[in-house]
Amino acid sequence: MTESPAPHSLPATAGETSAERPWPVRHLSPKIGDFISRLPAVWVEGQVLNVKRWRHLVFLTLRDTDENMSISATLPAREAEALGIDLVDGTRVVIHAKPEWWTRSGSLQLAGREVRQVGLGDLLARLEALKEALAREGLFDLDRKVPLPFIPRTVGLVCATQGDAEHDVVENATRRWPGVHFEIRRVTVQGPRAVPETTAAIRELDSVPDIDVIVVARGGGSFEDLLPFSDEALVRAAAACETPLVSAIGHEKDSPLLDLVADYRASTPTDAGKRIVPDAAAEAQGLARARRTMAAAVERHVAREMLGLRTMRSRPVLARPEAMLAPYAEAVARGRERSTRAMTGVLDRAGASTRELTASLRALSPLSTLERGFAVVRTPEGGVIRDAAQVSAGDALRIRVARGDIEATAR
Structure with a gap:
């Protein structure tokens, strides 16, 4: 076994280390701690996950939902209690904390000093700023939206693992068009797992060739509950979806950004079930009306043509068609008579001349x-x-x- 180098022989700086003269972990970790300890405290915002309380401290993970990054943090229990709300998974907070290096475990975390809940006004302002930025990129433009297929082969459905949204979409669609097929992806539609799971489900269904339309359904909820459907990552995934997408979040007052980027916005999951497929009974009635209309049109056309034929046949020229030939027959007869007389005259003159020539020839012949x-x-x-x-x-x-x-x- 290789022995660790003696302390007096360790390289003075990181640049002087080598494979032959390395720093041991016990030497490196305190140095990292010294560097991090010089960093100032910072206000940082994120979504709370994995909240655990132990004695006078609250341990948690602070997650950035836009980039799917996270960092560990601690808070004094008194600060968490002074917040006035239960610090549970999904709560968005702003923490004033100082970076802290745990030398033995070699991990970085934030040592929180103060905590504040992100206010509704702040969320609305950020949401509005994101909305304007995405609008400038053209993600909400009408010319990007594509029409839904008249009769989809298969409908992709992204919905909650529990809830009525799945039932409302499937039941209403099947009632209208019994032959419709569904490919269902059940995801978490609330909290920190909603964005990654919903985004992955949309991309997965978009890659299936037989799926002609995708429905993202949720049965309404509070403004905070619906925030995942305004997440930039999820909205961009929906914008990149080549399959027509229907947003059926079911929230009339505050429309999430997914509604704006979707090809069709359904007011509720029930409305989505009625929109994605035609009504078989109504289509059958429409087809019957069309057949009756076409039959009546054909009958009217035939009747007009028969009337025209009867009118044409009643005209004298068609009642006695030979009458139209009478003037021409008389002209032909007169022409034949004139031709006969002219030909007879020519032949008579030619005969007389022939006789005269014959007589002269005979007279002069030896x-x-x-x-x-x-x-x-x-x-x-x-x-x-x-x-x-x-x-x-x-x-x-x-x-x-x-x-x-x-x-x-x-x-």
Whole structure:
């Protein structure tokens, strides 16, 4: 076992320490205490948790709900009694205390000297300041709000572990739309655990794909009881929620900030149950009315069309449709007659001209000459004999008469 270094050999400052020459805890802890003892007393605000009384002291934890940080503190019992109220979990107080280091346990706590309850006016002023800051960021803008689904597949419900809020939401929603399903997260809705539990439940339900709307419900309460629903961390978690969110805190007079950032504010959990789903009976009646309206509209349209058809059919042109063709038939007949006469004239003139040309052709044709008894004498090669001197005795000749050829020999 390694022996601790002798006191005379310890480093004088923290910067001179090393792995080979460390400070023992018994040396470090008093030094931390010396440093902390020089710190001045401070007024600090927080929420009281874990209150315990022992003899003349009250031990408690002072918690900052916005950042989820805490520090231990003590108070003289007489100061706690002089406060005039029961110092219980959830009470918001301001303590005048001096930081104190407990050397043996190595822990820091505040040694309280005075304590005061945070007044309602202070809370309202801080709440108003937070409200204005969030409004400047646009968290309450109407264009950020999204409409609720007409028929949600599943409704996420954040409510108290005990109370009527769950019953009011589920009962009224189921009565209106029996097929609705719920995914319920039961949390603490009052006191120091309300903010972290409610925030975690909202984020968890927002991550479930089948959940189409989230309802945060609480059945009203005092201003102090509803403070968690104006907590900045919870409000920002609701603003970051991608699933449409309904706030049903049930407090008309002082609306918590969750109401302002939610996509829809329900006045009560009962109102939320009626808002998140449609009324099946009313929708069925509306559907029946729509069907009757459509049927009547179709019947009126058919009746108008039938009347139009009867009116059209009663017109003379449709009663005797062939009458509209009569003027055109007469025009076609006259055209055919004129065409026939014109064609006949053309053919007659062409026939007469053909006859004249035929007569002239016949008169000028060599065949006509042959018909009168003349003949054409040719050589075997086809040459025409026009002079007797062209032929010698014994030459072969071909004689063309009107009807055929004659083979002959010259003598």
